[in-house]
Amino acid sequence: MVRHYKNHRETWPGGFSRNEEDAKVLAENPLPPAGIDVKNYKVNGHEIDFNGHLKMAFRTDSHNQLVAFEGHQCEGVTVDGVTYTFSEAPIETIAFNQSANSYEILVVGKGKVSIPVLLKTKKTFRLYDQNNKRLKYTMNGNQIKFEVNAKTSGKWLTLK
Template sequence: QSLFGVSYPFDAYMGEIASGKQISFENSFSNVPEQVILTDFLVDRIYPVSTTSPAATVVAKVENQIVGTQLKKGKGVAYYCGFRPRDDQSASLGYESRTLFEILSAANAYPSTGKFTENDNPTYVSRTTDFFATKFPNGTTALVKHYRTHRENWEGGFSRNEEADAKALAANPLPSDELDIQHLKINGRDVTYRGKMNVAFRTDDSGKLIAFNGVQCTGITVDNVNYKFSSQPVDICYVPLDAGLKTYQLRVAGEGEISLPVPFAAGKAAVKNGKSDIKHVVKDGNMVLNIDGELSGKWIDITFK
């Protein structure tokens, strides 16, 4: 209780039943929408408190009862939430509820890079756009279509029933897997892309593209620099194998001329499929090669020099 600067009167009832009541938010949480308490189950009970520290600020109430507080502690902030913040990403009630996300956002748990006016934190982007975004330790950003607003109607359980799944999908088809990304601000980058299913990319410190994975795409635009890989949609995976970006692997499912950005100031490259050399050209910061039916879908080894 000293951590939050509040006092809670313990009793044998383990909280108060508040089904049907609303939680309202104020002060630093004033932008958090009201939340309705759905049930009288134990998880939905509330735990009202009174403040014991003059520095504690009330941020949430149920009627006149305090159920949320904020208290600055050293370099951090301690928040007390005496209720269950709902967070429903499947629209199971016909609408999305995201109180937990809104609370964490108000508490600055999802800081942006500060490069844009929009918050480009991947978790924030995932709950406010059509895309689920994540960032990996090496700096790679991955994006997929987010189905958080697609209402679930499957029967659940821990095993699959193909017949039941087919009926559920027929009644409630999944949205298209097409990605149509237009100037999305994510992890400090401005991204435009069109493809299917998923896309992942990585840039160096200067913002230059150094790795990419995409499905049925022709290229990607990062910070207004257009990287055109092909004239027709292909599946492409282009990834470095070492920290120095000298050795890469490439896999293209499709056919035609493929153009890829080379790392650093590489002027030459050795390109092989197994022991066979592959004809290519390194020019103007790009490596160009032709993928035919024989090379489509196969891994190609690249060593830049």
């Protein structure tokens, strides 16, 4: 799901970078809001509630459980009536993807984050940063919870 600017008429003269002239053009013809706010939105056989910015993507498994997500300036998403809350306040970027035996997780921002974990074959997990250093987390049901700080923000983490 993407916030399109298809009805926004481009009025700047072109080029590959923005300058003062472009700033003037954008002041006269501002871009529309970047927000996405949908309730009971039907997409690809699912019903979605989402409030965030610019784009959102998700994937469910064969049991309609969320196994992959990307969102910006959001706290969570509701898919088919199931609400997944990732944070208490909007996070700049949150993305995760389940593979066969692990999750890849990217969070840009700071604060406590919760990710749904559906790897049924494992009873214990380890969370690693890009340098293969173990990170602290807690489990609550099928949710892994951890703190994102300046050291982990914007870095890919692996749960395996």
